[in-house]
Amino acid sequence: MIGPQFSPDFMAQLDLLFRWRRDVRHFDTRPLAAGLLDQLLDQAMHAPSVGYSQPWRFVRVCTPARRNAIIAHVEQENARAASLYEGGQRTAYDALKLHGLKKAPEHLAVFCDIGTATGHHLGRRTMPETLIYSTVIVIHHLWLAARAQQIGLGWVSILDPAKLIELLDIPATWQLVGYLCLGYPAEAADVPELEREGWEKRLDHQHTRLQR
Numbered sequence: 183m184i185g186p187q188f189s190p191d192f193m194a195q196l197d198l199l200f201r202w203r204r205d206v207r208h209f210d211t212r213p214l215a216a217g218l219l220d221q222l223l224d225q226a227m228h229a230p231s232v233g234y235s236q237p238w239r240f241v242r243v244c245t246p247a248r249r250n251a252i253i254a255h256v257e258q259e260n261a262r263a264a265s266l267y268e269g270g271q272r273t274a275y276d277a278l279k280l281h282g283l284k285k286a287p288e289h290l291a292v293f294c295d296i297g298t299a300t301g302h303h304l305g306r307r308t309m310p311e312t313l314i315y316s317t318v319i320v321i322h323h324l325w326l327a328a329r330a331q332q333i334g335l336g337w338v339s340i341l342d343p344a345k346l347i348e349l350l351d352i353p354a355t356w357q358l359v360g361y362l363c364l365g366y367p368a369e370a371a372d373v374p375e376l377e378r379e380g381w382e383k384r385l386d387h388q389h390t391r392l393q394r
């Protein structure tokens with residue numbers, strides 16, 4: 183065996199990490215410990231990327247004016263999304279909490295630089311979307327790294343990327359992939375909130391595969 187070997191204890195902990203990673207929408211307002219965000223981003227950057235392009239770009243949104251403008255925009259988009267549901271589904275939608283932007287101490291916008299020269303375009307000719315996939319993976323690495331340090335991450339997608347790009351004054355080749363909240367969670371759960379709220383259930387893996 184080359185490289186580190188992982189002990190049964192570690193494997194059990196890793197399993198817990200997968201099972202207890204949650205999309206977090208309830209935060210306490212305590213700031214992240216000094217240096218922790220840098221440490222998490224450093225870990226996340228070990229994510230794979232097409233052609234080793236590392237196309238992810240992070241924007242830490244700090245100013246109250248920008249944070250508040252984004253919160254107002256998400257609330258507007260959320261109201262628009264709610265209006266698409268009717269009857270019982272509308273009632274159920276209204277009961278969901280779909281972001282923790284107000285309390286989360288950190289807002290992080292994650293972009294993909296589709297114009298990056300890093301990686302010399304290797305692997306991107308046939309599937310240019312792999313740049314975006316690479317950026318999604320870095321977010322997932324960040325998600326797990328954060329959970330391992332008791333930091334919750336919530337992914338907010340009820341927004342218009344063009345509006346975010348305008349509010350954050352972003353370079354032309356950067357495409358928004360995710361808007362994230364990070365902070366100490368106000369609760370822990372091994373079941374997704376949408377499942378606890380009766381919105382959706384976890385699929386059995388047998389139902390998500392075919393054999394050919």
Ligand SMILES: Cc1cc2nc3c(=O)[nH]c(=O)nc-3n(C[C@H](O)[C@H](O)[C@H](O)COP(=O)(O)O)c2cc1C
Pocket residue numbers: 203204205206207279280281337338339340373374375376
């Ligand atoms: C691409 C992506 C976008 C998401 N957008 C939102 C969102 O806008 N609001 C929200 O509350 N959750 C959002 N989520 C979180 C999902 O609702 C959550 O992952 C799912 O319900 C399963 O829960 P879990 O992450 O706690 O396992 C998003 C997740 C992903 C992967």
